[in-house]
Amino acid sequence: MATSKHRKERLALDGHRCCNCGAPATQVHHVVPEAVGGLDVLTNLVSLCDDCHSKVHGAKAVDLSALTKAALAAAKARGVVVGRPSIDKDRQDLIRRLRADGMSYREVAEASGVNLASAFKYGR
Numbered sequence: 001m002a003t004s005k006h007r008k009e010r011l012a013l014d015g016h017r018c019c020n021c022g023a024p025a026t027q028v029h030h031v032v033p034e035a036v037g038g039l040d041v042l043t044n045l046v047s048l049c050d051d052c053h054s055k056v057h058g059a060k061a062v063d064l065s066a067l068t069k070a071a072l073a074a075a076k077a078r079g080v081v082v083g084r085p086s087i088d089k090d091r092q093d094l095i096r097r098l099r100a101d102g103m104s105y106r107e108v109a110e111a112s113g114v115n116l117a118s119a120f121k122y123g124r
Helices: 004-013 050-056 064-077 089-100 105-112 116-122
Strands: 027-030 045-048
Touching: 004 027, 004 045, 027 050, 045 050, 045 064, 050 064, 089 105, 089 116, 105 116
Parallel strands: none
Antiparallel strands: 027 045
16 A cells, blocks of 8 residues: 555646546556555556546456556656666766776665666676
């Protein structure tokens, strides 16, 4: 279940509108259910009206792919940056130099301000 803070923030980010149909949103839904490992984070939540939330949970069929695409499009329209930020060429070069100097991937990540996956990707 989404925390009260995440629930309020998600509704506000979506303009209190359902990401599926545009009606006033009263519910917040986990795109990837917590029961199967979905996280309680804003990027895994979408605002839905009561009817669309019921549809998602089996009262009526709904296209989850279309719902996700609509939510992402709504977020992008509001100026929300979706996905992992790109690593510029200078930072990639820095990561390579730090690795060449013998730093571990974790040390490189901390020193260059990137996550561990990016340090590994660009430090090889």
